[in-house]
Amino acid sequence: MPPSQRISLAEMVRSQGSAAAPVQLSSASTDRWSVDAHPTLADLGECLFFSPGDGRIWLNDQRMLLIHSRSMGTLRRELIDNLGIDKARGLLTRAGYISGARDAQLVRERWPDADPSTILMAGTRLHTLEGVVKVIPVSFSYDPDSGRYEGEFLWHNSSEADEHLAAYGIATAPSCWQQIGYAIGYVSTLLGHLVIFREVECRAMGTPHCRVIGKSAELWSDAEDDLRYLNAQDFVGSGMLATDGESAATGASGLSAEAVEAMEADLTRALVGTSSAFNAACHLLNRVAPTDATVLFTGESGVGKERFARMLHQIGRRERQPFVAINCAAIPETLIETELFGVERGAYTGATQSRAGRFELADGGTLFLDEVGTLSLVAQGKLLRVLQEGEFERVGSTRPRKVKVRVVAATNEDLAVAVREGRFRQDLFFRLNVFPIHLPPLRERRDDIPLLMHHFLKFYGQRHAIAVRGFTQRAVQALLNYSFPGNIRELQNLIERGVILAQGHPLDLPHMFISGETLNDEVLSLALQGEGEGETGTLAGRQEERGKKASQLPGPGGSLLETVQQWRSGQQEDDAALSLPALEQTLITEAIERAGGNLSAAARLLGITRAQLAYRQQKKESQG
Incomplete structure (x- = not known):
């Protein structure tokens, strides 16, 4: 794919405009943090359970593993030797990110009312408890008015640096990649926006300890190199956003018509994520893209099947040819043949001129058949013929027309079940199911939610020319725990709605969840605590709720x-x-x-x- 068409996570680091109303979360800094504040290391230790009888270890409700450090070092060395430094670093950074994101969710669930400074430091204590590294804070601060985070930490006894030294000796560059990923995942998930950490000194390079700097993504001017290690593939990114200079130069709407059109196109094709389920789909996409194989995308409504189909076209060898999409569910059965194959003038009443169908329009390129499972059996038979023979006839014509089209299909139902029930032709199913790619629902890739939140927040802030200031803490909690029956499409709608209603204030629950969405009990109880209702009532309200539960x-x-x-x-x-x-x-x-x-x-x-x-x-x- 040409560099001009690649989607880079570096676009996530554009600044968001002037300051807005402060978040209800209080400021956090080194001065406000006390080593005795809860959760202490002892509190976190109480979340660790060993169940030797059935071979499981738990950190709260997350299963853990006790693995030899040297075993991880051996795996690390084999990754580097076989894949090269860049790919190995990316794999380890993403693995660390997932671990940090999970630990942030644990802390949020167990201590929702803890002091923000202590919550931020809980990640360092968990990292210590897990035997990875001892973290000493030099300084850190979180400003709720701007939503910006800055921190500096010293890492002692880094297990990753030890293993790199044992395998390769003194390094020429920082080597604690998995630990950096953990820090990014923990703080980004906790604050609800992207925070990038960079190792500026590493013990693997001969220094007494590792030194790490963390800042909100927009505070780094050269974060593209750091961010690319979060992406499993080059085509994964955040989507392209206009710079502040471009925004300031546009008219009253905030963006020129050309910029809006370009942003819409980038949002359509942007793929954002780093979770293992998302990465697995991206790896399959990368494998099949250079071929002409028919691809069948499966998954629930709203998971991004058309977005993946467009990316398949863009990174394949037909990228300069047309990409034509048709939603089979939106076309009446009487018109589906005309839409697919075209019509000759006079073929029926009202056919006043000849018209090409989608197959002709897509000749040489890609035809995307969305919701293919809704086609009638008659339409399925006609589609099967063109897939087998590579030719078709317009409605009202007897002259066959040849086309060379890559067919990509998508469905949100199980076509194998539809075949057994007689609603879908088995021969057509086998024609379409050459290379299936299942796209996971958002509830199975929760580690991607902070990245998606950041992406959509910045996009809709630019699109609607509204200064955005992040999310309140209970909004972050709600989005991380919501079931998302509408998947990414629903998250996108929630955030666009929130940007419009918040009007420059931090996005909160009343700005987003206004259409009857059902939050789980945990999020509802958090809302009952009355974030933003002042200092009185929060603790008392929580004790009253717990008292009601206890009495029941x-x-x-x-x-x-x-x-x-x-x-x-x-x-x-x-x-x-x-x-x-x-x-x-x-x-x-x-x-x-x-x-x-x-x-x-x-x-x-x-x-x-x-x-x-x-x-x-x-x-x-x-x-x-």
């Missing part, structure tokens, strides 16, 4: 609550019978009974994770 837990007799009340008033004769472990186990037992044996529901009632509940149950059984 026991059975009809309220046995546990009555026992606790008796104990506190001195009416309980045997205090020893009401020890803390006994209280805990009684509460757990009654919660499970109330939930009908459903551990997940019981865990929600108790305000803990299912893994924590299962651990406590297993511990009781082992002691019993």
Whole structure:
């Protein structure tokens, strides 16, 4: 693909304009951070559970692995030796990003009301707890007015630097790639916008320790090289946005007509993500693009099937030829043949002139058949013939026409099931299913949500000429936990709606979730805490909610609550019978009974994770 057509993540680093109203999240800085603030290292250690009987380790509700550092070093060396430094660095950076993003979600869920400075530092403590590196903060700050982050840290005992030294000796460039990815993933997910970290000193290069600088993406003037390691393929990026200078030079709408048209085209073709599921689809796309093989994209509505189809065309050898798309579900059955193959003048009443169909228009290029599963059996038969013979006849004509078209199809239903039910021809299915690529729903690639949020926020801020100032913390929490039944299309709509309603203020829940979207219980409870309602009421409201839950837990007799009340008033004769472990186990037992044996529901009632509940149950059984 020509350089002019490549989509670069460097476009994500354009500044967003003047300052807007401050975010409800308070400022964070080194001066505000206390080593004794929760979550402490001990708090985080309590989230780590070992279940040796069934071979699993849990960090809260995330499964972990205890792996020899030398084993990781061997894998790292083989990646470098076989793939080269650039590809190996990209793989390790993306793996670290995923780990950091997951840890940020863990901290958000467990300590939603912790001080922002402590929340930011929790990532460094988790990195230490996980045995990767000891992190010492030199300075860091987060300004809620501008949404900008800056930080400097020292890394001691870097496991990645140790393994690089053991494999190659003194390095000529920083080598802690996975750890840099972790820092990017953790802070970006926590703040809801892209923060880039760069290692400026590395122990693998002979210095006593590693030194790392982190800044919001827009504060780096040369971040393109750092950002490219987040992309599994060259064509993955953020989409191209106008620079500040271009925005200032345009008219009242904020952008010239040409710039708007170019941005719309870039949004259509932009692919953004770094999750493993997304990267797997990109790898398949890269493999099949140089060929003429028929590709079938599958996945739910809104996952970006047409976007992938356009990228397939752009990185293939037909890129200079036409790309023609048709939505089969939007064409009436009586007109589908005319739309696909064209019509001759006088073929039927109203056919006043000859017209080419989509196959002719796409000759030499790519024809994209969206929602191909909605075609009638008659239309399927005619489509099969042109796929087999490479020729067709216009409606009203007997002269065959030859075409050379690459056919790309997409469907949001299981065509194999449709074949079994007699709704789709088996022979056509095999013609289309030459190279299937499944596109995952957004709920299976949550690690990409911060990148997509950043991309769409900047795009719609430019498109509507509105200064944007990021997201409130509860909005970030909601988007990270929302199920997204409409997938990327829904996220795109939510953010465009939010940009319009927020009018330069940070995007919050009332700006986005106004169409009856159902948030999960966790996000609803966060909203009940009243972010932005002032200092009063937040803690009290949370305690009131927890009190309501606690009073509802026991059975009809309220046995546990009555026992606790008796104990506190001195009416309980045997205090020893009401020890803390006994209280805990009684509460757990009654919660499970109330939930009908459903551990997940019981865990929600108790305000803990299912893994924590299962651990406590297993511990009781082992002691019993």
